[in-house]
Amino acid sequence: MNTRPGNSGKPLSKLPVILALLAVCMFGFAFALVPLYEVFCQLTGLNGKIAGAAVVRDQTPAADTDRPEGREITIQFLTQVSNGMPWEFRPLERQLSVKPGESYSTRFYVRNRARQPVTGQAIPSVSPAAASLHLHKTECFCFDRQQLQAGETLEMPVTFIVDRDLPKEIQTLSLAYTLFRIDDE
Amino acid sequence: MTEEVSVNSPRRHPLLAFLGRWLLTTNHKEIGTLYLWLSFTLFFVAGAMAMVIRAELFQPGIQFTQPDFYNQMVTLHGLVMVFGAVMPAFVGLANWMIPLMIGAPDMALPRLNNFSFWILPFAFALLLATPFMEGGAPDYGWTFYAPLSTTYGPPSTDFFIFGVHLMGISSVLGAINIIVTIFNLRAPGMTWMKMPLFVWTWLITAFLLIMVMPVLAGVVTMMLTDRHFGTSFFSAAGGGDPVLFQHLFWFFGHPEVYIMILPSFGIASQVIPTFARKKLFGYHSMVYATASIAFLSFIVWGHHMFTTGMPTVGEMFFMYATMLIAVPTGVKVFNWVATLWQGSITFETPMLFAVGFVILFSIGGFSGLMLSLVPADFQYHDTFFVVAHFHYVLYPGAIFGTMAAVYYWLPKWTGHMYDERLGQLHFWSALIAVNLTFFPMHFSGLAGMPRRIVDYSLVFADFNMVSSIGAALLGLTQVLFLYIVIKTIRGGEPASDKVWDGAEGLEWSVPSPAPLHTFATPPVFEPAPGEGALR
Numbered sequence: 001m002n003t004r005p006g007n008s009g010k011p012l013s014k015l016p017v018i019l020a021l022l023a024v025c026m027f028g029f030a031f032a033l034v035p036l037y038e039v040f041c042q043l044t045g046l047n048g049k050i051a052g053a054a055v056v057r058d059q060t061p062a063a064d065t066d067r068p069e070g071r072e073i074t075i076q077f078l079t080q081v082s083n084g085m086p087w088e089f090r091p092l093e094r095q096l097s098v099k100p101g102e103s104y105s106t107r108f109y110v111r112n113r114a115r116q117p118v119t120g121q122a123i124p125s126v127s128p129a130a131a132s133l134h135l136h137k138t139e140c141f142c143f144d145r146q147q148l149q150a151g152e153t154l155e156m157p158v159t160f161i162v163d164r165d166l167p168k169e170i171q172t173l174s175l176a177y178t179l180f181r182i183d184d185e
Numbered sequence: 186m187t188e189e190v191s192v193n194s195p196r197r198h199p200l201l202a203f204l205g206r207w208l209l210t211t212n213h214k215e216i217g218t219l220y221l222w223l224s225f226t227l228f229f230v231a232g233a234m235a236m237v238i239r240a241e242l243f244q245p246g247i248q249f250t251q252p253d254f255y256n257q258m259v260t261l262h263g264l265v266m267v268f269g270a271v272m273p274a275f276v277g278l279a280n281w282m283i284p285l286m287i288g289a290p291d292m293a294l295p296r297l298n299n300f301s302f303w304i305l306p307f308a309f310a311l312l313l314a315t316p317f318m319e320g321g322a323p324d325y326g327w328t329f330y331a332p333l334s335t336t337y338g339p340p341s342t343d344f345f346i347f348g349v350h351l352m353g354i355s356s357v358l359g360a361i362n363i364i365v366t367i368f369n370l371r372a373p374g375m376t377w378m379k380m381p382l383f384v385w386t387w388l389i390t391a392f393l394l395i396m397v398m399p400v401l402a403g404v405v406t407m408m409l410t411d412r413h414f415g416t417s418f419f420s421a422a423g424g425g426d427p428v429l430f431q432h433l434f435w436f437f438g439h440p441e442v443y444i445m446i447l448p449s450f451g452i453a454s455q456v457i458p459t460f461a462r463k464k465l466f467g468y469h470s471m472v473y474a475t476a477s478i479a480f481l482s483f484i485v486w487g488h489h490m491f492t493t494g495m496p497t498v499g500e501m502f503f504m505y506a507t508m509l510i511a512v513p514t515g516v517k518v519f520n521w522v523a524t525l526w527q528g529s530i531t532f533e534t535p536m537l538f539a540v541g542f543v544i545l546f547s548i549g550g551f552s553g554l555m556l557s558l559v560p561a562d563f564q565y566h567d568t569f570f571v572v573a574h575f576h577y578v579l580y581p582g583a584i585f586g587t588m589a590a591v592y593y594w595l596p597k598w599t600g601h602m603y604d605e606r607l608g609q610l611h612f613w614s615a616l617i618a619v620n621l622t623f624f625p626m627h628f629s630g631l632a633g634m635p636r637r638i639v640d641y642s643l644v645f646a647d648f649n650m651v652s653s654i655g656a657a658l659l660g661l662t663q664v665l666f667l668y669i670v671i672k673t674i675r676g677g678e679p680a681s682d683k684v685w686d687g688a689e690g691l692e693w694s695v696p697s698p699a700p701l702h703t704f705a706t707p708p709v710f711e712p713a714p715g716e717g718a719l720r
Contacts, residue, residue, distance in 0.1 A: 015368055016294060019361040023399045030403025030433060034418060037429050044496065082422065083336075123421050129494055180422030 220277025263327025288372030386451030449586025461528030534608030549577030570630025600698030601677030621655025
């Protein structure tokens with residue numbers, strides 16, 4: 001092999017290959033970070049996303065012993081539509097006072113202002129992000145796509161529970177929906 | 186076809202011979218020269234864009250540029266300075282000096298070296314063609330955050346993406362070459378802990394390049410597929426996340442800013458001992474500090490994203506990890522100061538630039554510490570304070586470092602001494618101009634002037650006028666620099682082999698100007714008696 005005196009004795013021809021492989025691995029690592037980030041966010045609620053439909057579990061009062069009985073928190077509903085989405089979209093109730101552990105429902109109003117059918121998908125986001133682990137939705141229009149005919153209106157329901165493990169410093173949380181247009185071209 | 190024609194054959198047309206020489210060269214000195222001239226050219230191109238920006242900001246209101254063109258100038262100025270001016274300048278210095286400093290006849294992979302250079306003109310042809318395209322150049326800042334660059338990016342974004350791919354390939358190949366050269370071609374007797382510090386800092390920089398440039402390539406590839414192939418890596422509508430873009434980008438971006446400063450640390454560690462006529466203080470701690478900075482650069486990317494709604498635990502982690510970087514950086518600064526202590530100091534131009542680098546870079550380091558504090562960062566974020574911070578670490582850091590290196594080694598390259606009087610004039614005017622340009626930005630930023638916006642409130646008018654006057658002066662000083670370099674190439678007092686009487690190292694054992702081929706047989710490296718390390 002091609003070696004020179006005074007070096008570490010490694011053949012010259014192997015090192016470039018190893019380094020090139022390192023570069024290729026780092027290229028792959030960038031893509032590996034995408035699912036890693038997803039998992040990390042699901043565990044921590046980092047990006048305010050909520051996992052899919054929740055299974056309602058029995059809330060044992062034991063989990064709530066150190067918290068004042070019957071505390072109420074405020075949940076605010078926010079809506080926005082993305083660019084190019086011709087829908088009117090607003091909550092029917094701006095905010096609700098809820099008791100952790102109990103189930104609540106509210107509805108959102110949409111109207112298609114376009115002259116043709118449009119398909120939409122709502123993406124929820126909870127802030128503060130720490131609260132997203134404690135907001136469970138048993139029913140949500142965001143689980144599915146919606147298709148509205150020209151001028152059609154719809155009231156879309158959400159049913160949710162804020163669980164009793166919600167950190168007590170959180171008095172108010174907001175649930176924001178962004179509505180995206182996802183017509184299949 | 187079988188006829189063998191040497192590239193310098195007298196039978197060729199002179200133009201063909203010239204093109205053949207520079208296109209086909211595998212010589213590390215010639216490739217180093219090519220890198221340095223490309224960098225110098227792009228430095229002026231990106232500098233001209235800075236002049237457009239500062240002319241527009243001279244007064245409040247919209248004078249010369251439309252807002253979208255202003256955004257394009259801001260974007261291209263950043264991209265060309267980072268990838269076109271600073272990085273090729275350091276690779277050029279590495280090509281010229283690393284083989285000379287370690288006693289190698291050439292780079293280990295000379296043909297690859299030619300290839301990594303000649304990719305770059307094509308990469309920048311792609312990037313610099315974008316302003317002439319329909320829809321204009323990229324206009325989302327050098328950080329090209331999604332969805333600005335994906336959903337809302339102009340069509341020229343695809344040219345930008347392929348340009349970045351080419352730059353990445355060039356950097357990774359160059360870095361591989363540097364590492365292989367340093368590992369295999371050191372002169373007998375030059376053990377790891379006797380390598381010159383410029384070689385050490387470049388070795389670590391090369392590893393950073395191999396680790397992060399592929400991640401950048403991955404990010405722009407995701408952008409490309411998001412734009413054209415229906416994926417949704419960064420699109421919330423399809424289940425992706427735009428914040429993911431920022432995580433990926435800054436995973437590349439923070440090591441990248443150290444790629445742009447570590448070679449300068451190496452240059453200061455060569456220049457300061459020469460003109461203080463003393464051994465570098467704390468050689469070992471310099472090596473360990475450089476390695477620590479490189480390691481820490483991988484775990485602090487979140488400090489660019491404090492305002493993205495990160496949980497408090499994350500903010501605390503990134504804040505403390507960032508503040509930790511001040512420790513190895515402080516070790517370096519104190520080592521340079523201790524090297525100066527009781528030295529027989531003279532202030533030739535390279536020394537002036539090196540000392541200017543240490544002092545002004547420290548100012549940039551301190552504003553970096555201010556930015557690392559989470560509660561304070563919410564106020565500073567996206568203001569001109571950030572612009573002041575990174576220009577203080579980049580201009581007096583990367584650019585002054587490069588200038589110190591050019592003045593220090595120019596006599597070795599050309600065989601002529603530069604004009605010392607003009608060199609001093611260059612330094613002092615650049616020093617005044619840098620501070621005039623960037624210092625007022627601290628104040629306008631703290632007062633709340635946002636960055637990347639074409640217009641600003643009347644209350645910031647005075648600060649901006651001072652900055653613009655400083656920027657015009659700064660541009661002129663670099664024209665003077667170009668004149669000095671050309672004058673030195675064309676003639677001047679002949680330089681001795683050693684050039685500086687306090688200089689040490691193998692590069693000073695070859696004649697001035699350095700002949701095309703040096704160290705055909707490896708020299709025996711013997712550090713000065715009683716010294717554990719060569720500086």
